[in-house]
Amino acid sequence: MTKRYGPDAAVEDLSLSVESGEIYGFLGPNGAGKSTTINLLMDYVRPTEGSIRVLGLDPRADVVDVHQRVGILPDGFSVYENRTARDHLRLVIDTKGTDDHPEALLERVGLAEAIDDDAGSYSRGMRQRLALAMALVGEPDLLILDEPFSGLDPHGVRTVREIAHEENERGATIFFSSHVLGQVELVCDRMGILHEGELVAEGTLEELRAEAPVTTELELVVDGDPERARRAASGVSGVVDASVAMAGAPSSDESSSVEAGPPSADVDGEPTPSATTATAPAADTVVVRLESTDRREDVIAAVEEAGVAIRRADLEEPSVESIFVAQTEEAADGGELR
Numbered sequence: 326m327t328k329r330y331g332p333d334a335a336v337e338d339l340s341l342s343v344e345s346g347e348i349y350g351f352l353g354p355n356g357a358g359k360s361t362t363i364n365l366l367m368d369y370v371r372p373t374e375g376s377i378r379v380l381g382l383d384p385r386a387d388v389v390d391v392h393q394r395v396g397i398l399p400d401g402f403s404v405y406e407n408r409t410a411r412d413h414l415r416l417v418i419d420t421k422g423t424d425d426h427p428e429a430l431l432e433r434v435g436l437a438e439a440i441d442d443d444a445g446s447y448s449r450g451m452r453q454r455l456a457l458a459m460a461l462v463g464e465p466d467l468l469i470l471d472e473p474f475s476g477l478d479p480h481g482v483r484t485v486r487e488i489a490h491e492e493n494e495r496g497a498t499i500f501f502s503s504h505v506l507g508q509v510e511l512v513c514d515r516m517g518i519l520h521e522g523e524l525v526a527e528g529t530l531e532e533l534r535a536e537a538p539v540t541t542e543l544e545l546v547v548d549g550d551p552e553r554a555r556r557a558a559s560g561v562s563g564v565v566d567a568s569v570a571m572a573g574a575p576s577s578d579e580s581s582s583v584e585a586g587p588p589s590a591d592v593d594g595e596p597t598p599s600a601t602t603a604t605a606p607a608a609d610t611v612v613v614r615l616e617s618t619d620r621r622e623d624v625i626a627a628v629e630e631a632g633v634a635i636r637r638a639d640l641e642e643p644s645v646e647s648i649f650v651a652q653t654e655e656a657a658d659g660g661e662l663r
């Protein structure tokens with residue numbers, strides 16, 4: 326689907342499927358089109374082109390059914406200042422015609438003790454908890470959560486995560502957008518990254534890691550000649566660079582680079598006093614940067630074949646955050662591997 330506001334597309338030719346029973350994370354920088362997509366799903370706005378199905382229904386023709394079966398926590402939810410949490414829930418319960426109890430719902434989101442206080446007196450986090458309770462009314466088949474972590478303290482963040490899992494266990498499909506990428510990693514089965522209205526990456530975390538234009542760092546602690554290990558590793562396809570960690574060096578950034586010649590040289594190939602004093606034999610760690618996680622086994626095999634035993638191999642996998650940054654920056658400037 327495409328949604329234009331005047332000449333500008335908020336969402337451009339977006340094709341996206343979320344499977345029943347999935348927890349799907351919808352990620353993207355500010356203004357990427359996440360809320361517009363959610364508004365389209367709920368028929369709050371209509372597509373300029375294309376079509377949408379929600380639970381097999383057309384949100385435009387079947388809007389009542391869609392709203393009945395979907396629970397939504399909208400971005401920028403605002404409360405009725407002079408109404409209590411109980412009133413807010415009653416409103417949704419009556420509209421949906423369900424037999425939920427406001428107390429039980431508020432208990433789930435940790436707001437039971439404030440049930441009869443005016444929502445106008447609530448903090449931002451309390452308002453967000455109330456919005457989540459409202460989304461849970463009627464055991465929806467699909468739960469759409471737009472930035473559910475916003476304004477929440479760590480307990481609240483955990484509550485959202487637990488509720489997402491509980492609802493999913495019950496059979497609900499969960500579709501949520503978030504900037505809190507560490508949480509996305511903990512909750513989602515699959516995720517899509519939106520950039521300027523277009524989907525630039527999609528998959529499970531493993532798939533995104535394998536495809537992302539971002540490097541993974543493999544640290545090998547070796548029994549044997551680290552320089553020999555470095556040379557073997559650097560010959561493996563998919564290795565961006567390999568370096569021998571200098572004694573006392575905190576990270577690979579300070580170590581000698583693969584193109585730089587022997588470990589006693591700096592990046593220009595010139596020996597430096599500190600490098601000279603810090604050269605192996607103390608160093609027994611080789612840091613290898615990989616294009617993707619799946620190159621790991623080849624590197625280990627190459628080093629072992631070169632006759633260097635590996636005591637430990639630690640892989641530092643890219644976080645959702647680094648994947649997100651790399652994918653959205655690449656989309657912005659046709660970027661390079663970083």
Ligand SMILES: Nc1ncnc2c1ncn2[C@@H]1O[C@H](COP(=O)(O)OP(=O)(O)OP(=O)(O)O)[C@@H](O)[C@H]1O
Nearest residue numbers: 330334335353354355356357358359360361362400
């Ligand atoms: N009603 C509107 N009229 C004009 N432009 C709009 C309208 N709604 C959204 N846009 C534009 O569409 C683009 C996508 O906005 P949207 O709110 O969907 O992004 P988002 O990914 O949800 O961002 P955020 O993370 O900041 O909430 C933005 O450029 C925004 O300015």
